[in-house]
Amino acid sequence: MSSYTLPDFYLPHPPRLNPHLETARAHTHAWAAAMGMLDDPDIWDEQRLEAMDYGLMCAYTHPDCPSAELDLITDWYVWVFYFDDHFLETFKKSRDAEGAQAYLDRLDAFMADTPPAPANPVERGLADLWPRTVPAMSPAWRDRFVRVTRDLIQESMWELFHIEREAVSNPIEYIEERRKVGGAPWSAALVEHAAGAELPARLAGSRPVRVLTESFADAVHLRNDLFSYEREVRQEGELSNCVLVCERFFGCDTRRAVEITNDLLTSRLHQFEHTALTELPSLFTDEGVSPAEQDHVLRYVKGLQDWQAGGHAWHTASSRYTKTGRPGGVLGMNVSRAHLTGPGGLRNHTHIPYAEVTVRPPEPYMPFALRDNPHLEEARAADVAWGAAMGFLDPVPGIPAVPVWTERQLAELDCALCASGFVPDAPAGELITVTNWLTWATYADDYYPRVFGASRDLVGAKLLNRRLRGFMPLDPAAVPVPLNAVERGLADLWPRTAGPMPAESRRAFRAAVEDMIDSWLWELANQAQHRVPDPVDYIEMRRKTFGSDLTVALTRLAPGRGVPAGLHRTRELLGMTGAAQDYAFMVNDVVSYRKEIQFEGELHNCVLVMQNFLGCGPEEAMAVVDALMTSRIKQFEYVTAVDLPALLDRTGADTPTREAVGGYVAALQRWMASVLRWHRTTPRYRGDPARPAAVRWTQGPTGLGTATVRIASLAPAAFPTGWAGAR
DSSP, rough: OOBBBBOOOBOSOOOOOOOOOHHHHHHHHHHHHHTTTTTTTTTOOOHHHHHHHHHHHHHHSSSTOOOHHHHHHHHHHHHHHHHHHHIIIIIIITOOOOHHHHHHHGGGGGGGGSSSOSSSSSHHHHHHHHHGGGGSOOOOHHHHHHHHHHHHTTTTTHHHHHHHTTTOOOHHHHHHHHHHHHHHHHHHHHHHHHHHHOOOOOHHHHHHHHHHHHHHHHHHHHHHHHHIIIIIIITTTOOOHHHHHHHHHOOEEEEEEEEHHHHHHHHHHHHHIIIIIIIHHHHHTTTTTTTHHHHHHHHHHHHHHHHHHHHHHHHHHSSOOOBOOOSOTTTTTTTHHHHHHTTGGGGOOOOSSSSSOOOOOOOOOOOOOOOOOHHHHHHHHHHHHHHHHHTTSEESSSSOOOOOOOHHHHHHHOHHHHHHHHOTTTOHHHHHHHHHHHHHHHHHHHHIIIIITTTOOOOHHHHHHHHHHHHOOSSOOOOOOOOOOOOOOHHHHHHHTTTTOOHHHHHHHHHHHHHHHHHHHHHHHHHHOOOOOHHHHHHHHHHHTTTHHHHHTTTTOOOOOOOOOHHTSSSHHHHHHHHHHHHHHHHHHHHHHHHHISOOOOOHHHHHHHHHTOOOOOOHHHHHHHHHHHHHHHHHHIIIIIHHHHHHHHHTTHHHHHHHHHHHHHHHHHHHHHHHHHHHHHHGGSSOSSTTOOOOOSSSSSTOHHHHHHHGGSSSOOOOOOOOOOO
């Protein structure tokens, strides 16, 4: 077995040490003993606890907090690492899945106001820590902390299931699940507590704050995987490690897998920096964030930076992980040219557009059958007439004023064929509604880059998004007068679709539309910065830009097709849905690669993202995306065949619930098959420069003094006097 050497890490921030280190060491040693964590030498004893040095870890990761706070934070980390080792010794080694689930479920009770009597050191520690921690924070923070603590606890079963199956995750599944079981989002919540920087509740779920938290978490976990590979994989037989995931997925040796993992770590750190510097200022402006709120957010960002630097320093010093060869200077600043020009850095801004494309798309794996709706031809005719009536063929203002679509493009688009596979048994009216939604979303997806992209008019795009929300009232209400075809189409679709829905379904449906249109702003920002996205950020945002939640919802419009909300939030259904959505958008990306890259200068394509990240040619990148696509649909098959039945049995699901879940699975199968069939048949992605679709077009004048003209692109004519949306 070859020796294992750590890579050259990107370390943009130097670690600092809290002056209360020795106090924390003494306190937490006594606390662990009082909780009974040193009673079983097979798990921990005094020598092992001292060598792992969690006091040093927390002094590094929280360098500025006072002594009492450092003691509390250190106790939390002693508890979480003891929990991890106790779970390994008690349940992973014995593979006692049933006992493990009962043990984890009981821990939930210790995050309540009246916990039961603790029966082991893990319960005793949690029962002690909870009342010492949550009273200082708001109910909103407490809810978030409960959620991330529950994720950390419950997702241990994901690791156990993989050990039972002797299975290694695909890379997308791994990053998502590691984010939960690895505990870094939990660490981020403790950063808020330690830094006195609780996030404003209205901002905690925003994209910039979410991406800061998740890129922080991914970097923490990837670094840990690099340090812990020898101990976890080679000594303990652990299967949840990114180096191992890369070895299996890419079919490469350990050295190359280490490089890929470290490149992803570097890219995620650059994503963190990019978000803090480019997205937070816009968030503060757009949401009217007060100086006090800004201070909390920025102190949170600083706390996450301190954690990254301190966590790395502790990994080099602690005995918890097997010592391995590593370059010198790992405790100081290490910002090499390779780190700045590699994945996530300057390389992401250097793509040369309109390069000739010769690589051919793969033939995607598709195991599911497809049926068509008998009203297909009726829907085709109705959709073309509807699109014309909404103004999809009308010129939009510009120099020159040209339409986004021609009549030929609207007819050839044939969204009715896609909808027909989505809802093969729907009546004609429902099929036409589904078709209209697909046509509207596709038109709007073309409208945004055409009208706002080349002119870099992000303000105009934000104003349109704000107005579009006004056309989706949750309760009956007056809506604005539509000013363009995008608004007109939504104004027509919303009442005939959302009106019959129950209130909860209407809210979810509106959120799906909002997620899609807001994600287009992310694309416009990347276009303005000429930035190829980070691969993790791309995959997670591509589900939104593709309109996955919206189009999946269209397969379930009729009443009585819903799955209980509690089941929708389970690992099994979330994993199954995410796998289906990733398969669908990757189908789009491989089929549209030539059209987008060669003729449109697009930056948002998974093949290009992998090409940029791996530093490889388009053939290798296309093969990687094909492998990802296949792994995701095979994950879907496994979840629906094995994990989902086990979940329904474990929860005692009744017949109606099982039927609803079965209907949802069938809808996703039809959705993927229909997406693939439509992409194979539509002329939209042929990439033929002679076709009307391939028009390089600039919306309006650009340069100093032209902002007012560009904002006016929202309307098909000049704004009417007193237009409220212009405020």
